[in-house]
Amino acid sequence: MKTVIKTSDLSKVYTNIAVPVHALKNVNLEFREGEFTAIVGPSGSGKTTFLNVIGGLDKPTDGHVVIDGVDIATMKESKLFDFRLRHIGFVFQAYNLIPVLTAVENVSFIMLLQNQPKKEMERRAKEMLEQVGLSDKLDVRPSKLSGGQQQRVAVARALASRPDFVLADEPTANLDTESAFNLLDIMARLNKEENITLIFSTHDQRVIDRARRVITLVDGAVDKDEHFERD
Amino acid sequence: MSIKRVLILAWRNIWRNKRRSLITMSSVLFAVLLAIFFYSLEKGTYDRMIDNMVRFSTGYIQIQDVLYDDEPSMDHSMLVDDHITGLLDEYDDMIDVYVPRIQHFALAASGPVTRGSMVMGIDPGKEARLNDLSDRITAGDFIKPRDNDIVVAEGLANILRADVGDSLVLLGQGFQGITAAGIYRIKGIIHLNIPEMNSTTIYMSLDAAQWFYGADDRVTCLIVMPKNAGHTHRLAGRLREGIDSEWYRVLTWDEMLADLLVLMQFDIAGTMVLLLILYIVIAFGLFGTMLTMLLERRKEFAMLMSLGMKRYQLAAICFTESIFLSLTGALAGIITALPVILYLHYFPIELGGNLAIAMEDYGFEAILPIAADPSIFLSQALIVLMIAMVIGLYPVYSVHRLDIMSAKQ
Numbered sequence: 001m002k003t004v005i006k007t008s009d010l011s012k013v014y015t016n017i018a019v020p021v022h023a024l025k026n027v028n029l030e031f032r033e034g035e036f037t038a039i040v041g042p043s044g045s046g047k048t049t050f051l052n053v054i055g056g057l058d059k060p061t062d063g064h065v066v067i068d069g070v071d072i073a074t075m076k077e078s079k080l081f082d083f084r085l086r087h088i089g090f091v092f093q094a095y096n097l098i099p100v101l102t103a104v105e106n107v108s109f110i111m112l113l114q115n116q117p118k119k120e121m122e123r124r125a126k127e128m129l130e131q132v133g134l135s136d137k138l139d140v141r142p143s144k145l146s147g148g149q150q151q152r153v154a155v156a157r158a159l160a161s162r163p164d165f166v167l168a169d170e171p172t173a174n175l176d177t178e179s180a181f182n183l184l185d186i187m188a189r190l191n192k193e194e195n196i197t198l199i200f201s202t203h204d205q206r207v208i209d210r211a212r213r214v215i216t217l218v219d220g221a222v223d224k225d226e227h228f229e230r231d
Numbered sequence: 232m233s234i235k236r237v238l239i240l241a242w243r244n245i246w247r248n249k250r251r252s253l254i255t256m257s258s259v260l261f262a263v264l265l266a267i268f269f270y271s272l273e274k275g276t277y278d279r280m281i282d283n284m285v286r287f288s289t290g291y292i293q294i295q296d297v298l299y300d301d302e303p304s305m306d307h308s309m310l311v312d313d314h315i316t317g318l319l320d321e322y323d324d325m326i327d328v329y330v331p332r333i334q335h336f337a338l339a340a341s342g343p344v345t346r347g348s349m350v351m352g353i354d355p356g357k358e359a360r361l362n363d364l365s366d367r368i369t370a371g372d373f374i375k376p377r378d379n380d381i382v383v384a385e386g387l388a389n390i391l392r393a394d395v396g397d398s399l400v401l402l403g404q405g406f407q408g409i410t411a412a413g414i415y416r417i418k419g420i421i422h423l424n425i426p427e428m429n430s431t432t433i434y435m436s437l438d439a440a441q442w443f444y445g446a447d448d449r450v451t452c453l454i455v456m457p458k459n460a461g462h463t464h465r466l467a468g469r470l471r472e473g474i475d476s477e478w479y480r481v482l483t484w485d486e487m488l489a490d491l492l493v494l495m496q497f498d499i500a501g502t503m504v505l506l507l508i509l510y511i512v513i514a515f516g517l518f519g520t521m522l523t524m525l526l527e528r529r530k531e532f533a534m535l536m537s538l539g540m541k542r543y544q545l546a547a548i549c550f551t552e553s554i555f556l557s558l559t560g561a562l563a564g565i566i567t568a569l570p571v572i573l574y575l576h577y578f579p580i581e582l583g584g585n586l587a588i589a590m591e592d593y594g595f596e597a598i599l600p601i602a603a604d605p606s607i608f609l610s611q612a613l614i615v616l617m618i619a620m621v622i623g624l625y626p627v628y629s630v631h632r633l634d635i636m637s638a639k640q
Contacts, residue, residue, distance in 0.1 A: 081541050100240065100247060101243075109538070113540055
């Protein structure tokens with residue numbers, strides 16, 4: 001399987017506070033196509049920073065993040081916007097749907113930014129909403145959806161444009177058990193069916209139990225990198 | 232992302248917080264409504280004043296003796312010779328009518344009261360094409376050509392305590408130093424809208440005035456009315472080219488009413504300052520809304536940029552929201568103002584009592600005329616649009632400086 005992301009000597013130091021914080025320390029990791037990875041660790045271990053840096057939202061202090069043969073650590077902001085749009089899907093903890101758009105419009109949004117043809121965009125958005133079990137909520141705005149439903153729309157949005165990989169920052173943190181399991185089932189199924197690489201940062205044991213790879217960060221460094229066989 | 236999408240997103244965004252948007256739009260609505268009302272009232276008042284002055288006093292264009300404007304004496308009256316009539320005939324297609332007048336001072340006395348007055352020697356037939364003098368008679372009748380009687384303005388008649396049938400003694404200086412003196416019977420009393428004219432004017436036929444001032448065949452001015460008032464300056468320019476400038480002078484209404492226009496501009500400037508204050512208040516209201524909106528949506532902006540939305544796309548949405556908010560308010564203001572302005576234009580408020588007296592003392596008609604000029608509506612919409620564009624630059628600036636990481640937190 002081809003390597004989707006490769007980090008080498010990745011470091012991030014926050015210096016804009018009284019005492020500099022080393023959020024990431026020489027992280028060397030490779031993620032392969034179709035992996036379902038959970039990044040775990042205690043609060044402040046650097047999980048979110050790691051996702052932000054490999055997602056091109058934050059710049060590393062040192063090291064490289066190579067995606068599809070391109071080092072995004074040195075990329076200019078304007079190029080980075082385009083790169084994120086074409087290659088990376090995001091699922092946030094707080095769903096972060098666009099409140100003025102319906103479910104189908106939210107799912108289409110990234111494809112809209114990519115200037116995809118309207119018909120194809122609509123077809124794909126409906127297909128994704130069907131995949132996440134929301135085919136009856138196409139024209140419903142986020143405020144009329146439950147938390148679990150909103151997060152399913154967010155997952156559909158992240159996957160609809162077929163990115164190289166999806167970064168999910170604690171996606172189940174705000175969900176009840178049933179909704180969380182439901183979401184994980186959907187993501188695991190889409191991971192298999194669409195062969196999309198999923199990388200979660202999480203505290204949630206329910207996520208960890210489904211992941212085929214679990215990377216533990218402690219104080220910004222990789223403590224463990226474990227692989228599991230799952231169904 | 233297409234412009235249509237930007238418009239849809241911006242439109243939907245402004246309705247996310249309905250109450251706030253409605254309050255902002257209402258403030259714009261009232262500002263535009265007030266601005267349109269004040270400006271229409273001011274323009275209406277001055278338009279009416281100018282219209283009255285032009286129709287009853289100056290006309291759009293005057294041909295005078297070259298020295299008359301600087302020294303208005305009968306010695307600087309003029310003969311309407313073939314050269315002038317030939318020139319006017321040449322531009323027949325642009326000229327509606329030209330009217331001869333003698334317009335000169337005289338003392339008017341009735342019993343023990345004497346008052347300075349302005350004698351208007353007119354051709355009643357031609358004058359009727361300029362104004363509706365004969366319809367303004369409040370007592371008696373209007374003069375006819377070759378009449379030897381006079382019509383006195385109501386205010387002057389009151390001052391002189393004279394009425395129809397009474398006689399006035401007129402005394403003045405005529406052509407080439409002769410003493411102009413005569414007794415004239417009052418045939419009618421006329422009400423003139425311009426308070427200054429209403430308290431000084433005496434109308435007599437042109438023939439009678441020429442006899443009174445000893446100025447046979449002479450006039451002090453020839454009033455030229457263009458067929459289209461908008462062509463006044465073009466016509467005046469052509470007349471200037473054709474006329475013998477050593478002897479004659481062509482003046483347009485704005486040159487003759489220069490003092491009034493300066494006063495008007497000064498007054499309009501005062502209103503502009505008031506409107507400016509009004510718009511500054513509106514600008515701060517809009518700015519406050521924008522500021523709150525930006526603070527509320529920082530996380531959302533960070534999310535959108537994380538997903539791949541470019542800064543300029545986000546800035547375009549915010550900018551459009553500002554334009555939508557203010558233009559919707561401005562449009563609502565214009566729609567609200569339109570029936571009010573139109574009603575008051577056709578049925579202006581007539582003032583009464585002390586207020587009317589005070590207005591007339593200031594030289595204004597005791598009426599509140601409202602101009603229904605589309606340019607006023609358009610200019611207010613443009614001003615609001617400009618304010619919105621300036622305010623809309625702040626979110627653009629803010630989005631361009633937004634740090635995704637700090638906004639996410």
